Amino acid sequence: MQHQSEQPATGRSRAVRLDSFGGPEVLDVREIPAPQAGPGQVRVRVTAAGLNPMDWIMTADADTAARFGLSLPAGFGTDYAGVVDQVGAGVTGFAPGDRVFGGALSRAIADFVVVDAVGGTAANEAHHTPDGVDDRTAATLSIAGRTAAAALAVIDPGPDDTVLIGGAAGGVGVFAVQLARTAGARVIGTGSATSADFLRDLGAEPVTYGDGLADRVRALGGVTAAIDLHGTETVHTARELGLPDDRICTIATKLDGVPAANGANAPVDALEEIARLVAEGRLRVPIEASFPVEQFRPAAELQASRRVHGKVVIDL
Secondary structure, eight states: OOEEOSSOSSOEEEEEEESSOSSGGGEEEEEEEOOOOOTTEEEEEEEEEEOOHHHHHTTSSHHHHHHTTOOSSEEOOOEEEEEEEEEOTTOOSOOTTOEEEEEBTTTOSBSEEEEESSOOBTTBOOEEOOTTOOHHHHTTSHHHHHHHHHHHHHHOOOTTOEEEEETTTSHHHHHHHHHHHHTTOEEEEEEOGGGHHHHHHHTOEEEEOSTTHHHHHHHTTOOSEEEESSSSHHHHHHHHTTOOGGGEEESSOOOTTSOBOOGGGSOTTHHHHHHHHHHTTSSOOOEEEEEEGGGHHHHHHHHHTTOOSSEEEEEO
16 A cells, blocks of 8 residues: 655755766755655655765765666765655555654665665665764765674674774764673773764774774783774784784775675664664764755765764754
8 A cells, every 4th residue: 555645746856966076066956756655665754864974985986886786967976864755565564644764875875765664675675763862963874884883793803802993983983892892891082182072972092093003902902803993004013912813804995815895784773772872872873064955075075084072964
C-alpha cells in the first residue's frame, strides 16, 4: 500500500549539485525536480545533512568519482536526517511523519532524498531516529559511525587494552574514542596541541602527533592496539612499539599486512547501537559548526580544511 504525504507528488527541490569535478568552488545550489519514491523506497524531507571528508574526496576528480559510481551532474553529501514524507509500494516499517536518518551517497544536501526502505549500506539507507536524538546529531552518524565501528571490530578492544587512535579529534575519531571507551579500553588519542582539552572531554588521553610520537606514547605506558584514522604515522608508531599488524587498523590508507576498514565492513547493527548510545547520553557528537544550506560552500571549505574538531552540519 502506498502512502502519500501532504507534499505534492510533483514539485521542486533545492539540491547542491556539481557539473564538473573539483573542490568546493564547483558546488552550487540548484532547483531540480523533486525525486519520487518508487516501489520499496521512501522519500525523506531532509532537515540536516552532515559533512564528511569522503564527500569532497570522491568528487575531487573524475577517476575517484568513478570508483564510487558517480557521474556528472552529481549531488553532494551523504549523511542526512529528516522526516519520511512519501512511502512507495510494498514498504513496511516506515510511514509519513517518521523521523529517520541514514545515508544517500553524494545526494544528501537536498530538500528531498529517496532511499531504499531495506538498505544495508551508508550509500542508501534509512533508520528510525530514536527519541532523544536531534536531527543535527542524527545527520552525523552514518559514515563516521559506521567507519569507527568497522575499525573497532578489527582490533576488538576490551578492558585490558590501551588503544592508540591517530587523528582522534576528527569526525571518525570522536566515535572511535567513545566506542573504545564504552568497550572498557583506555584510549590515547593523537592530535594537535590545541585539541588536547577536546580529546580529554571525549575520554582520551591526548598526545601530540609528529616526530617523537613513539617516545611520547611509551612514556604514557605503551599500547596494545592502534587505529590510524589519518595516514600512516600511527601505524608506524604502533609497529615501533611492537604491536603485531593484526592489532592495527587503518581507514585512510593501505599498508601491506595491516587490516583496513571502511563503513561497508561495519557490524550489521552498528548504526542502531550508536544511535541508542547517543539517545542514552553515553555517546555524544560534538558539532563544531552548522550552516544554512545557502552557506554550503563555507561549510564544505571548513570540512575540507581537515582542522575540524567534531562534525560540520548543513541545515535545510
